[in-house]
Amino acid sequence: MKRRQFLASTCALAMLPRTVFATQEPISLRAEAVMQQVLPAGDGRTSMLGFNGSMPGPELRLRRGHKAEIEVENALEEGTAVHWHGIRLDNMMDGVPVLTQELVQPGARMTYSFVPPDSGTYWYHSHYISHEQVARGMMGPLIVEDDVPPDVDHDITVLLADWRIREDGTLVDEFADMHSVAHGGYMGNFARGFLSRSQVRKGDRIRLRLINAATNRIIPLRIGGAAGSVVALDGMALPVPRAVSDITLAPAQRADVIVDVQEAVAFDMLTRDGTYRLADLAIAGVNTARQPGPISAHAPPVLPKPGTPTQHFTLSMMGGAMGGRHGGDNIWAFNDVSDLQPHPFGKFQRGETVRITLVNDTSFPHGIHLHGHHFYEVDADGGLGDLRDTTLVNARASRDIICVFDNPGKWLLHCHMLSHAVGGMRTWVAVA
Numbered sequence: 001m002k003r004r005q006f007l008a009s010t011c012a013l014a015m016l017p018r019t020v021f022a023t024q025e026p027i028s029l030r031a032e033a034v035m036q037q038v039l040p041a042g043d044g045r046t047s048m049l050g051f052n053g054s055m056p057g058p059e060l061r062l063r064r065g066h067k068a069e070i071e072v073e074n075a076l077e078e079g080t081a082v083h084w085h086g087i088r089l090d091n092m093m094d095g096v097p098v099l100t101q102e103l104v105q106p107g108a109r110m111t112y113s114f115v116p117p118d119s120g121t122y123w124y125h126s127h128y129i130s131h132e133q134v135a136r137g138m139m140g141p142l143i144v145e146d147d148v149p150p151d152v153d154h155d156i157t158v159l160l161a162d163w164r165i166r167e168d169g170t171l172v173d174e175f176a177d178m179h180s181v182a183h184g185g186y187m188g189n190f191a192r193g194f195l196s197r198s199q200v201r202k203g204d205r206i207r208l209r210l211i212n213a214a215t216n217r218i219i220p221l222r223i224g225g226a227a228g229s230v231v232a233l234d235g236m237a238l239p240v241p242r243a244v245s246d247i248t249l250a251p252a253q254r255a256d257v258i259v260d261v262q263e264a265v266a267f268d269m270l271t272r273d274g275t276y277r278l279a280d281l282a283i284a285g286v287n288t289a290r291q292p293g294p295i296s297a298h299a300p301p302v303l304p305k306p307g308t309p310t311q312h313f314t315l316s317m318m319g320g321a322m323g324g325r326h327g328g329d330n331i332w333a334f335n336d337v338s339d340l341q342p343h344p345f346g347k348f349q350r351g352e353t354v355r356i357t358l359v360n361d362t363s364f365p366h367g368i369h370l371h372g373h374h375f376y377e378v379d380a381d382g383g384l385g386d387l388r389d390t391t392l393v394n395a396r397a398s399r400d401i402i403c404v405f406d407n408p409g410k411w412l413l414h415c416h417m418l419s420h421a422v423g424g425m426r427t428w429v430a431v432a
Ligand code: C2O
Pocket: 083, 085, 125, 127, 252, 369, 371, 412, 414, 416
């Protein structure tokens, strides 16, 4: 497979736009065309889609347990819908045309209202022709604040993404070319991180909210200049913080880490040809007041405890290039069926515990996302592992997950490599 060379990143700082707090309710999000400096300053600007004049959209900060109202105005020339990725919300607010809502037509508005039950790091993105609208920039960070924030000097969001872009700044707009869809997906040749803060002090303890907002790229990330622990994955606090080494984030996955700053903090993507700088945090001053101490666990999320599974499904990923069984009538399929069918893949009673074996019978990794719920990855010795909303299953590997389906409605289950989703790797489940 031919690998595109990455465009150089000089890593001039890219900042997230100003945060919008829930106290400013109702929050307004205007989906619109934007011109953005994605490439380093001096290179061409890029015509994209975004929210409130920028790409990524503003960071939204909601309060756990409080009703949020977000009015989305569609100022695009095409329909859209916004999905609040990872939030366990009412099905009607999930933002999935045609499963949970009608399209928001150009010039129309829709108010999404929901009560986020879990604090943590989430994100929002278009869920209409998302392989294209997200690739054009329709995404942003969504933070549900902690009841009691951890003891850190700064809380910094780091949104990572990539784009297939020419040196004049124009996007290569073949978002669904067959070759990409059948392989790893529409992959950028330029990647970078957007940060909500540019500087820290040596000696600071900081929380980093890492979000992989790329449409298809798995990001193996190395954080240099700081040491600490992962405290949450996909928004959910780990019972015990885990020492950070390298962190692999599939598209849509998040990790919260707390680290102590030793020198300028570097965010590097590990590639076959070495490291590629995505972002960095400069040092300005020294924090002498902070005494290094252990990093404590965040308050555990409150989720239903799994019982003994009452149903066990196997979901086989199939199709794509480079071998693998083909079923379904699109490029990718689950269990020989491509795309959304009138009947759900699984039907569950509210509160039912279900085990699903995800079998990757293809030559590519897939990041499988379930809407409206978090599930446990079953770990190597058969126990309940991490809680996630998106799980990475490597080529020819398999993974079991256990989910308590306690949220009624129609929920998508799809590959979050958005090229694979449009290529057929999506299905849905119904919870009565
Ligand atoms: Cu991040 Cu179906 O979504």
